[in-house]
Amino acid sequence: MSRFTPVDLSLYPISDVIEALDFESYLARDRAEFTTRWEARRVTNPALPPIDTLLLESDPASVVMEVGSYRETLLRGRINDRVRALTLAGALGRALDHIGVTYYRTPRREIVPAIGATPAVMEDDETYRQRLALAPESWSTAGPVGAYLFWALSASGDVLDVAAYSEDEGVCLAPRIRVVILPRDALTVDQKAALLVTVQDALSRIRLRPLGDLVTVELASDLDFDVTAHLKIRQGASAAIVVAEAEKRVRQYCSGRLRWIGDDVPGPIWLIGRRMRQATIAAAALGTDANVVEVSVPDPAGDVNPPDPGYTEAALAGVGSPAFVPLADPITAHLFKAPRLGNVSVTYELVAESWS
Structure with missing residues (x-):
């Protein structure tokens, strides 16, 4: 009775390699290390002054350690960002494009085609990311629900949402499949009709679905x-x-x-x-x-x-x-x-x- 839902990548940690940044802990560590080393120097050279102003912001040694801890925080943050860029859950922009094309063989969709000097408007990162998570569903030859969702979404950038129903939902008898699409806003009646044809064609190719499935595509009602x-x-x-x-x-x-x-x-x-x-x-x-x-x-x-x-x-x-x-x-x-x-x-x- 529940509609198929692809994996929600936001529910899973990206990797243990990602560290929680903590400037204060880095600074406390450096202060403790500095204190230990300074006291060791004083053992061999008692003329050196004791550390009694280290926690004061005006102390030069404190300022130097704050700069070092800040730079370490930035460096660790950059490493975190680089690691995230290697994962489907955390990649953005061109890094996500690279993962989509090389690992999933799925390029980003055009939402609005390029016109003259005006560049094309491409699907946003989060929609593309979720479609990539669906991509392995399309590799099956058994025609799982996720495959229908993936190919229907990939048929056109004007497809906002897709659902696929059959006997399990009680709406028809297998092998009939009813695919329901929600077009993007502002499409005309003629454009919606053309979109139905586009999605129907995408789901009717023999290489994309089992020959036994009878697929019909219809519009969701607002x-x-x-x-x-x-x-x-x-x-x-x-x-x-x-x-x-x-x-x-x-x-x-x-x-x-x-x-x-x-x-x-x-x-x-x-x-x-x-x-x-x-x-x-x-x-x-x-x-x-x-x-x-x-x-x-x-x-x-x-x-x-x-x-x-x-x-x-x-x-x-x-x-x-x-x-x-x-x-x-x-x-x-x-x-x-x-x-x-x-x-x-x-x-x-x-x-x-x-x-x-």
Whole structure:
């Protein structure tokens, strides 16, 4: 009953080679070493002064050690960056292109083709990274779900999201495969029709799929929704900043991104068939902001795109048996919908809440 989800690279550590940088520990180590060596010199030359100002920032020896520790921090950081650039989870830009082409034989997609002197707009690092993680799925000759997702996403830069369903989801009888795509925004009706043909052609080549699969490609239906949240904010906090950050977190969750690295870095999209829970939206608005005491939503039970009550494990228990009959379209309708966020309204009130 769960849609196939590719590995989320953000959940795994890159490598034990990556070190946590700690300037203060380097400085403390160097001070201890300096003290040991200086006292050893004083044993042979008692005329040397004792160390009693080493922790003062004005002491020349302290300044020299701070410079050395700072340079060591920079050097270790550069080594960390070089190691990250060798991994699929951490590579960026050209380093990611190199990994994609040499190890996965998968170049970056064009989102907008080059026109004259205007260079092409290529897919962003996070979307490309997640597609590369899917690439090994396409190497199988058995036609796994991940293979359909990979080839559909690779067919065109206008494909924003893909889902593939068959008998396991109760929507049709195998060997029929229903591939659902979500086009990028701003495509015209004619462009969407052409995109369907492009993806259908990509999935119908004999070299890409088992001959027994009957593949059809269709468009996901947009499910527009708005979000309203009310915050209780501690007195003394900047309400405008808190509200803006809460709205940003809500948009991040509701955009359907699987992962993102750093601030404002978009990732791959997962919207088709997704259920947007009001409780999770409220949790996103709350985040880890200590200035937010409480978040409420108008209708906690009003989840966006919930499954039909008839879409249960019991209803799918007969999958694979000769007697199994696909479920009625209304029962599986949620699998073909893509929640699309509209307006976000975040209101607030200030409350006198203690920090204890």
